[in-house]
Amino acid sequence: MKILKFGGKSLSFTGAFDHVISIIKNRAQKESIAVVVSAFGDTTDVLEKILEQAAKQENFTLLFETFKKQPQHKGIDLTHEFDFLQKIFEGVHLLGDYSLKIKDSVLAQGELISGKIVTKKLQEQAINAVFTDSRSLIITDNTFGNAQPIASVSRQKTIAHFSSLDKGTTAVVTGFIGATLHNETTTLGRNGSNYSAALLANYLEAEELQNYTHVDGIFTANPDWVSDAQKIERLHFNEANELANFGASILHAKTIVPLIEKNIPLRILNTFKPEENGTLISSEPTLSGIKSLSVLADVALINFEGRGLLGKAGVDARIFTALSEKNISVSVISQGSSERGLGFIVEKGRATEAVLALEKEFETDFYTRDVNHISIDDEVAVISIIGQDLSTFHKPYNALIQNKIIPILFNNTVTGRNVSIVVKKEATKKALNVIHGQIFGVSKKINLAIFGHGSVGGTLIDQILQNTENIETKKQLKLVVFAIANSRNLLLNEKGIGQEWENELSDNGKPYELQDVIRFAKEHHLENLIAIDNTSSAVFIHNYFPLIENGFDLISSNKAANTNTFDFYRQLRKSLKKNQRRYLYETTVGAGLPLIDTTRLLHLSGENITRIKGVFSGTLSYLFNHFSTEDKSFSTVLKEAIEKGFTEPDPREDLSGNDVGRKLLILARELELENEWEEVQIENLIPQAFQSIETSDFLRNLDVLDAHYAAVKETLQPHEVLRYIGELSGDLQKSKGILETKLAVVSADSALGQLKGSDSLFEIYTESYGDHPITIQGAGAGAKVTARGVFGDVLRLSEKQ
Numbered sequence: 001m002k003i004l005k006f007g008g009k010s011l012s013f014t015g016a017f018d019h020v021i022s023i024i025k026n027r028a029q030k031e032s033i034a035v036v037v038s039a040f041g042d043t044t045d046v047l048e049k050i051l052e053q054a055a056k057q058e059n060f061t062l063l064f065e066t067f068k069k070q071p072q073h074k075g076i077d078l079t080h081e082f083d084f085l086q087k088i089f090e091g092v093h094l095l096g097d098y099s100l101k102i103k104d105s106v107l108a109q110g111e112l113i114s115g116k117i118v119t120k121k122l123q124e125q126a127i128n129a130v131f132t133d134s135r136s137l138i139i140t141d142n143t144f145g146n147a148q149p150i151a152s153v154s155r156q157k158t159i160a161h162f163s164s165l166d167k168g169t170t171a172v173v174t175g176f177i178g179a180t181l182h183n184e185t186t187t188l189g190r191n192g193s194n195y196s197a198a199l200l201a202n203y204l205e206a207e208e209l210q211n212y213t214h215v216d217g218i219f220t221a222n223p224d225w226v227s228d229a230q231k232i233e234r235l236h237f238n239e240a241n242e243l244a245n246f247g248a249s250i251l252h253a254k255t256i257v258p259l260i261e262k263n264i265p266l267r268i269l270n271t272f273k274p275e276e277n278g279t280l281i282s283s284e285p286t287l288s289g290i291k292s293l294s295v296l297a298d299v300a301l302i303n304f305e306g307r308g309l310l311g312k313a314g315v316d317a318r319i320f321t322a323l324s325e326k327n328i329s330v331s332v333i334s335q336g337s338s339e340r341g342l343g344f345i346v347e348k349g350r351a352t353e354a355v356l357a358l359e360k361e362f363e364t365d366f367y368t369r370d371v372n373h374i375s376i377d378d379e380v381a382v383i384s385i386i387g388q389d390l391s392t393f394h395k396p397y398n399a400l401i402q403n404k405i406i407p408i409l410f411n412n413t414v415t416g417r418n419v420s421i422v423v424k425k426e427a428t429k430k431a432l433n434v435i436h437g438q439i440f441g442v443s444k445k446i447n448l449a450i451f452g453h454g455s456v457g458g459t460l461i462d463q464i465l466q467n468t469e470n471i472e473t474k475k476q477l478k479l480v481v482f483a484i485a486n487s488r489n490l491l492l493n494e495k496g497i498g499q500e501w502e503n504e505l506s507d508n509g510k511p512y513e514l515q516d517v518i519r520f521a522k523e524h525h526l527e528n529l530i531a532i533d534n535t536s537s538a539v540f541i542h543n544y545f546p547l548i549e550n551g552f553d554l555i556s557s558n559k560a561a562n563t564n565t566f567d568f569y570r571q572l573r574k575s576l577k578k579n580q581r582r583y584l585y586e587t588t589v590g591a592g593l594p595l596i597d598t599t600r601l602l603h604l605s606g607e608n609i610t611r612i613k614g615v616f617s618g619t620l621s622y623l624f625n626h627f628s629t630e631d632k633s634f635s636t637v638l639k640e641a642i643e644k645g646f647t648e649p650d651p652r653e654d655l656s657g658n659d660v661g662r663k664l665l666i667l668a669r670e671l672e673l674e675n676e677w678e679e680v681q682i683e684n685l686i687p688q689a690f691q692s693i694e695t696s697d698f699l700r701n702l703d704v705l706d707a708h709y710a711a712v713k714e715t716l717q718p719h720e721v722l723r724y725i726g727e728l729s730g731d732l733q734k735s736k737g738i739l740e741t742k743l744a745v746v747s748a749d750s751a752l753g754q755l756k757g758s759d760s761l762f763e764i765y766t767e768s769y770g771d772h773p774i775t776i777q778g779a780g781a782g783a784k785v786t787a788r789g790v791f792g793d794v795l796r797l798s799e800k801q
């Protein structure tokens, strides 16, 4: 025989009542089953509410009449139950009070009513169903509200009842309720119906207990909180027991024990998807490893501080005796060895009572100041990682710290392989997602906010969106672009903005402040945050500080932050260090070329860099490579460079030499030089008259540059070409270097002279390499290569997140 149990949600009319009847019908026609039912939907709560109204001597009639008229009650003779309830409510109304015994009698009507209805509906479908009032089977002690079954009597009564049924009969048994030896109605406490079903399975030595719920089975975490949670196919009883103890709402420890005793498998199924296998819990060994995350949300942390009690014996015993006298159960406990500090978790509703009990117990110790204080923090939750041991705990732990979630305390069990972490309640969802992403090997979600969607930013967004699947398959990284903004508008989507981002932004983008992005990330508990600055704004860089303080790592193609004052540069590093955030900006020198990384590694490894020289600007490289050898005017070649996306948003940044100057300054600071922007000697290629006019006027009048550069070209010898060069020299061991940019005439067959297209060339001279510099050469500008470089930074950060 199999026991099928249906919970209240499955039985509500707005739920899956018809599915339940058809499941039972199909199964009853094929095999031997017994059915255990809970009360319909929220019946138990409604009955309790009416009882409360009656006890407060309020008018309970309206609610009671509404209850009686519920559609599921139609067509069934429930006169007996309704009359019984009416009498009790009237009595309670008169007395203004009720006992737990009365409450059990009232609540029991919910299961009695649903049992009758299910039986009748099955009979209408020609199923030989018999209503079975479990008060004649489950005999309990008289702990009303949480009665304990008397196994020997209950077993014997249950077996006798089922033996008396004709073959092919389907018993519909009321869950949750029992009766004392004196025939007084009792209830079995929280999760009582599941317990009844487990007891029945035990007494009848059933083949399997099948629990039909509103979920597909047990998941690696609550899918309402973790969208990547996966269904677990199989669990061992021990693992299920751990899960049950730590808050998995569809399991309860006391349900599992009767099943373990008789080795009866438990299957969690979805009423709406009866054909699926759900989760099977049995004694079969399963693959070892971490199984699931569970959350205890309705809890409070009690912090007991008693420094003066150091070394005194029996303090813990006093604490737990005081609590146990009040029947307050303690879950997570953590105690320091050096001082008498003890933190532990109790049910939230009992926290004040717990503190009062402790204050009473330690009254004299307060007086002697041996106990400093006892406090409650009820804004906490406990996350338990079932199957986790300490050998790999550093992974989720580090991920939490990375995401600025600092566990308040944690503990592990010696035998049970699980670690519990107490976190601030507001961080629960984010913490769950971070841990889940880390330990289940499913993709780690990286949440990106992209500021600036011009040439580089726009190309980057497209590159990311085109490669999301590929990256997820190869790297198990799920890149989610949750924010895209320019200087005016912001588009947000916590699930990820898609390929249509441009249209969506123009349709739904809204004016914003930076705080909107930060708040959105917090409200949606987004983890592994990266902000990407693809603007050229010297104003935007001040946003780096709030971003860092709110858990964002940073990436920029914008050179403004690293070329601001040295004080700003230092403050930024300080904030990054304090908040344990990282900042990558590989594309700020040489676009996609690995300049920063190479320079940094050489310097860090102690290699003495003596000089860095080269063509730093892709734009100017393109300009002079083509202008020197082709019969084209200077402005024609410049326009080509602009069209190809090599130039800065304002091309005068390139022509003024400023862009090269910035790159020199960025590299200098990588070498720990403290140069300021004003100390960079720059040759400006723009005639004085055009240096401070509007960009649009300048762009309209580019040909004014032609005469000057035609004259310069005239002076070149046949084997000579023009190159705009940047050089970092001087004693680079000191705090300042010499930073210089200039237009130079070089031999066409020199390394610099042979440059093609928009290639940059960087020569890094070091002590060990002598006269043979490390040379890095390649496309030094262009939206595609730059975006690709930024993408590289995203992956670098993501892998370390």
Ligand SMILES: NC(=O)C1=CN([C@@H]2O[C@H](COP(=O)(O)OP(=O)(O)OC[C@H]3O[C@@H](n4cnc5c(N)ncnc54)[C@H](O)[C@@H]3O)[C@@H](O)[C@H]2O)C=CC1
Residues within 6 Å of the ligand: 451, 452, 453, 454, 455, 456, 457, 485, 486, 487, 488, 534, 535, 536, 537, 539, 540, 557, 558, 559, 587, 588, 591, 618, 645, 646, 647, 648, 649, 780, 781, 782, 783, 786
């Ligand atoms: N084009 C290239 O080859 C390379 C460019 N870069 C850098 O990449 C950055 C972007 O360049 P492009 O895409 O060509 O510029 P762009 O002008 O095409 O795009 C800049 C974007 O930033 C936005 N923006 C400006 N101020 C903002 C603010 N305060 N807040 C939010 N958004 C703001 C603009 O609305 C625009 O969407 C620049 O800093 C540039 O120096 C770096 C290496 C190579």
Ligand SMILES: N[C@@H](CC=O)C(=O)O
Residues within 6 Å of the ligand: 587, 588, 589, 590, 591, 616, 617, 618, 619, 620, 646, 647, 648, 654, 659, 780, 781, 782
């Ligand atoms: N305009 C810049 C782009 C890269 O920083 C250049 O030409 O190098």
